Structure formats: C-alpha cells, structure tokens
Amino acid sequence: MSWILYVLSPVIMHLLISEGIAVLAGTALDSAACTALSSAVVLPAAIRMYRRDGKLHEKGFGSGAERKSRSEREPGAGQRVKGFLGKCAGNRGAEPLFLLGCFAGGGILNLLWSGLMNVLGITRLFSNDTQTALLTSGIVMQLLGPGLLVPIAEELVFRGLCYTRMKMQLPVWQAALFSALLFALTHGNPIQIIYAFPMALILVLLYEKGGMLAGPVLFHMGANLLAILLT
Numbered sequence: 001m002s003w004i005l006y007v008l009s010p011v012i013m014h015l016l017i018s019e020g021i022a023v024l025a026g027t028a029l030d031s032a033a034c035t036a037l038s039s040a041v042v043l044p045a046a047i048r049m050y051r052r053d054g055k056l057h058e059k060g061f062g063s064g065a066e067r068k069s070r071s072e073r074e075p076g077a078g079q080r081v082k083g084f085l086g087k088c089a090g091n092r093g094a095e096p097l098f099l100l101g102c103f104a105g106g107g108i109l110n111l112l113w114s115g116l117m118n119v120l121g122i123t124r125l126f127s128n129d130t131q132t133a134l135l136t137s138g139i140v141m142q143l144l145g146p147g148l149l150v151p152i153a154e155e156l157v158f159r160g161l162c163y164t165r166m167k168m169q170l171p172v173w174q175a176a177l178f179s180a181l182l183f184a185l186t187h188g189n190p191i192q193i194i195y196a197f198p199m200a201l202i203l204v205l206l207y208e209k210g211g212m213l214a215g216p217v218l219f220h221m222g223a224n225l226l227a228i229l230l231t
Helices: 002-025 031-059 064-073 096-119 129-135 139-166 172-185 190-210 214-230
Strands: none
Touching: 002 031, 002 139, 031 129, 031 139, 096 190, 096 214, 129 139, 129 190, 139 172, 139 190, 139 214, 172 190, 190 214
C-alpha cells in the first residue's frame, strides 16, 4: 500500500492543485488561465520530487535483498532518473534532430489521431466541453498554459515521476501500460481518454528511447500547440 501511495502521490498532488485552483479562481479566470496557473504551481513541487527521486535511485530503494530482487527482474530498475536533456555523451536523445522529430511528431500524430476519431464518429458520441473551454480561452493563455506549461508539468508528473516509480516494482511494459491508463483517466472525459491513452504510450517510448524528458515534453508541446493553432 505504501508503494502505491508513493507512485500515485505526484498525480494526487497534481489533481488536488488543479481542482483547488478551478474552485477558487474558476469564476475569475478562464479555463486556459486556470490550467496555466495550476501547472505553474505544480512545477516547483514536481521538480523537487523528481530531484529527490534521482538521489534515491542512485542509492537504490529498500534493503540489499530487495534491490537485488528488483535488479534481477528488471535490469534497468535501479538506474538514475533520466535528466531533462540527458547527460550521457553520445546519447541520441540529445541530438537536435531527435528533439525536432519529437516536436513535429506530436503535431502530426495529433492531426492523424484526431482525424481518425472524427472519421469514426467518436467526437459526435461524447461531449468535449473541457477541451472546448480551453480552446476558446484567450490565445495568450492557451499558448502559455496548454501550449507550454502543461506539457512540462504533466511529463514531470506522469513520465518522470509516476512511470519511473512504477518501473521500480513492475516490468517496463506494465509500468508503461498502467501509467498511460492513469494519464488518460485523469483527463476526465471519454474523448480525451481515447485520445490520451495511445499518446501516453508514445510518450513513454520517447522517454525510454531518448533517455530524457525533453523528448516527451516537446512531443506533448507539438500536439497541444497544433490543436491551439488550428483552432
């Protein structure tokens, strides 16, 4: 139970802050401004948790026997938390083309997946009021909130913290699946859940293959910014 709370605590913190700001400032600020403010408040706490996890991962968790068991089950389970831009010389995630590809890929896949959902009629079956409210807010707050701050905050919370913590006890594929499902469910409505789940799996893949958070952050930014600009 303590491990589950440890894994979920960044997500719970994120949800409590978001809902609290929505309740306290929802009448004074539009949806995008509330989202921007929530992400700005979440970021310092998430960064502290991420740095603390990095130190803990360097030392390993629990007793020597527990660390050995995890190491045998998942060879990379005790590795240090990945940095934002990667620190290993020659890491392909640090290459500009990889980062550019992440940003462009986010926009392209957003376009393709949204188009497929429209063709299948999914967007006509369910309400998407939350997304509509975001995309009808002031353009400056849209760009600052969903466009820039939200991707950084959510990637820290869901990939940098939640997924990485799950990996300490679960095989990578299970951690990827469960963290993606959790990410999707926190979006709160069927359309966003259907959209967010496959995107989250891709974000985990970029985090693993690139060896840093910058890849999924840029992918997330590309997807959100294209939605904003097209609207």
